[in-house]
Amino acid sequence: MRPRLFVIAAFLAAVTAFSAGVWWYGYVSALGQLEQRARSDLALASDRLTGELRRFRELAVLTADHPQLQPVMAGLTPAEMIRPVLQRIADKTGALDIMLVDARGNSVLTTAGAPKIDHVGRPYFERALDGALGFSHLYGGAYPDRAFAFAAPIFSARGPVAGALVVYADVEIVEAAWRGARPAVFFTDDQGVIFLSNRSELLLRSRLDGARDATLGAIPFVRYTEGMVSGYEVWDVDGGRYLPARALHLTLDLPVINLVGEVLVDVTPALQLASLQAAVVAAVCLAFGLLLFMATQRRRTLTALNQRLERRVRDRTAELSALNTDLRREVAERTAAEARLQKAQDDLVQAGKLSALGQMSAGISHELNQPLTAIRSFAENAQGFLDRGKPDIAAQNLGRISELARRMGRIIRNLRAFARQEDEPPKDVDIVTVIDAVLEIVAPRAAQDQVLLEWDRPAEPVIVRGGEVRLQQVILNLVTNGMDAMEDSATRIVHIAVTRNGARTRVTVRDTGPGIAEPEKIFDPFYSTKAVGAAEGMGLGLSISYGLVQSFGGAIRGRNHPDGGAVFTVELDSVLRQAAA
Numbered sequence: 001m002r003p004r005l006f007v008i009a010a011f012l013a014a015v016t017a018f019s020a021g022v023w024w025y026g027y028v029s030a031l032g033q034l035e036q037r038a039r040s041d042l043a044l045a046s047d048r049l050t051g052e053l054r055r056f057r058e059l060a061v062l063t064a065d066h067p068q069l070q071p072v073m074a075g076l077t078p079a080e081m082i083r084p085v086l087q088r089i090a091d092k093t094g095a096l097d098i099m100l101v102d103a104r105g106n107s108v109l110t111t112a113g114a115p116k117i118d119h120v121g122r123p124y125f126e127r128a129l130d131g132a133l134g135f136s137h138l139y140g141g142a143y144p145d146r147a148f149a150f151a152a153p154i155f156s157a158r159g160p161v162a163g164a165l166v167v168y169a170d171v172e173i174v175e176a177a178w179r180g181a182r183p184a185v186f187f188t189d190d191q192g193v194i195f196l197s198n199r200s201e202l203l204l205r206s207r208l209d210g211a212r213d214a215t216l217g218a219i220p221f222v223r224y225t226e227g228m229v230s231g232y233e234v235w236d237v238d239g240g241r242y243l244p245a246r247a248l249h250l251t252l253d254l255p256v257i258n259l260v261g262e263v264l265v266d267v268t269p270a271l272q273l274a275s276l277q278a279a280v281v282a283a284v285c286l287a288f289g290l291l292l293f294m295a296t297q298r299r300r301t302l303t304a305l306n307q308r309l310e311r312r313v314r315d316r317t318a319e320l321s322a323l324n325t326d327l328r329r330e331v332a333e334r335t336a337a338e339a340r341l342q343k344a345q346d347d348l349v350q351a352g353k354l355s356a357l358g359q360m361s362a363g364i365s366h367e368l369n370q371p372l373t374a375i376r377s378f379a380e381n382a383q384g385f386l387d388r389g390k391p392d393i394a395a396q397n398l399g400r401i402s403e404l405a406r407r408m409g410r411i412i413r414n415l416r417a418f419a420r421q422e423d424e425p426p427k428d429v430d431i432v433t434v435i436d437a438v439l440e441i442v443a444p445r446a447a448q449d450q451v452l453l454e455w456d457r458p459a460e461p462v463i464v465r466g467g468e469v470r471l472q473q474v475i476l477n478l479v480t481n482g483m484d485a486m487e488d489s490a491t492r493i494v495h496i497a498v499t500r501n502g503a504r505t506r507v508t509v510r511d512t513g514p515g516i517a518e519p520e521k522i523f524d525p526f527y528s529t530k531a532v533g534a535a536e537g538m539g540l541g542l543s544i545s546y547g548l549v550q551s552f553g554g555a556i557r558g559r560n561h562p563d564g565g566a567v568f569t570v571e572l573d574s575v576l577r578q579a580a581a
């Protein structure tokens with residue numbers, strides 16, 4: 001028992017040491033990433049500050065060259081003459097004040113009404129008298145707030161410096177855009193006083209003892225303790241809720257504006273990341289040790305479990321074999337059911353065709369009886385003319401008998417073709433011939449119901465992919481539905497047209513009936529708007545037509561025409577005549 005406890009204690013000690021090493025490595029690596037991001041943030045804040053100050057510096061240089069300033073500094077023009085110009089410039093640029101100072105350091109003109117002060121000895125003014133651009137940052141003085149001063153020399157007509165134009169920039173305006181942003185950034189002067197910051201609680205705090213006298217209002221910096229972590233400067237800060245308690249400190253010298261940029265970046269994310277990495281490593285190691293211990297303990301039961309598993313596999317294999325047999329039987333039953341369903345659908349299509357023929361049987365019988373009566377009459381007349389010795393007139397009657405017989409044969413042939421059961425795959429079909437056959441079938445009923453059949457027949461064949469008999473049934477359903485819809489209409493016209501658009505051929509059938517009440521339901525099975533007993537419609541004609549057109553890879557749609565009536569469109573794949581040939 002003791003050796004086992006010793007091994008466990010040694011393992012735990014090793015895991016603790018390894019996790020501590022991982023924590024230290026992760027912490028140092030995270031500090032390196034924080035340093036890169038902090039340097040980028042500090043450089044961005046410094047660039048933003050220098051960019052804002054560059055605007056006022058250029059303003060001082062450009063305004064000092066104004067042609068009206070030389071006469072004012074020479075005493076040739078009153079200073080008040082230039083005040084409106086400088087006031088407008090200050091208002092448009094947001095400058096705190098624009099001041100004219102003569103060579104003796106006296107204020108000649110100020111746009112903000114600041115009290116006249118002596119500029120002699122001030123760094124920015126002395127540099128302007130040397131003919132260069134002077135710059136300085138100010139605490140209070142003529143203004144209650146902090147300010148930047150840019151002094152540009154004003155040269156006289158003869159060359160010497162006659163004075164200076166001083167542009168004051170309000171620090172509040174410069175730092176307003178990034179106040180409160182993260183991380184904490186501040187800029188200190190050469191005496192350690194924080195002149196500019198995005199944290200208002202750090203302003204005018206001094207990091208050096210006795211750096212400023214009390215008149216400037218400088219107060220000691222927040223309490224902090226410096227420390228080094230693998231070459232990185234880390235502070236423990238006691239500065240309130242808006243400053244990080246533990247922060248990475250970086251500096252950046254800005255000699256152009258005589259300030260030093262500093263940033264405090266919270267290292268809490270680095271500590272959290274290092275702790276998380278150490279916790280994950282410790283958890284993995286402990287889990288590995290636990291698994292190893294459990295594997296040792298479970299080795300004894302592995303054989304028994306293996307035997308039990310083999311027995312269950314045999315039982316499960318037998319169950320799967322029985323289930324596979326049942327599945328094969330079910331597949332066979334479903335295949336037979338699908339075959340019966342397909343047979344029922346084919347029978348339904350054939351029944352629809354026979355139903356349509358039944359509805360038109362009276363007109364077809366009249367169409368056949370009329371030629372038969374005429375044939376008998378012409379035959380009797382021909383016999384009479386032959387008896388009278390007039391073979392020419394008898395020959396004319398025999399020619400009429402032959403024409404009527406051909407007409408009857410054509411009607412019977414179309415009916416026989418339409419009534420047969422077609423189960424061939426789609427092939428190349430002339431849609432013009434299909435429509436001609438349908439119109440010849442419905443012509444007797446159209447004449448009986450006083451329906452005008454308008455057929456814009458193309459001069460040449462139009463070849464499409466489909467089945468001849470099934471396409472006849474689709475066109476017949478559309479034409480007879482239009483004739484049924486126009487029973488109560490004063491104008492009864494069914495218009496048929498064929499157009500080709502690239503790879504598709506479109507057949508349109510339009511009637512002058514009342515239109516479609518519910519276009520979205522017209523292709524649903526058993527949906528019908530016909531009254532019971534009127535046309536004895538079961539609502540299957542359009543549904544059958546929809547399935548037939550879909551089997552050809554085509555599309556069928558129905559809509560209401562703007563001028564009244566319904567329009568049905570059948571789109572089929574076109575076949576080029578060369579390919580068809």
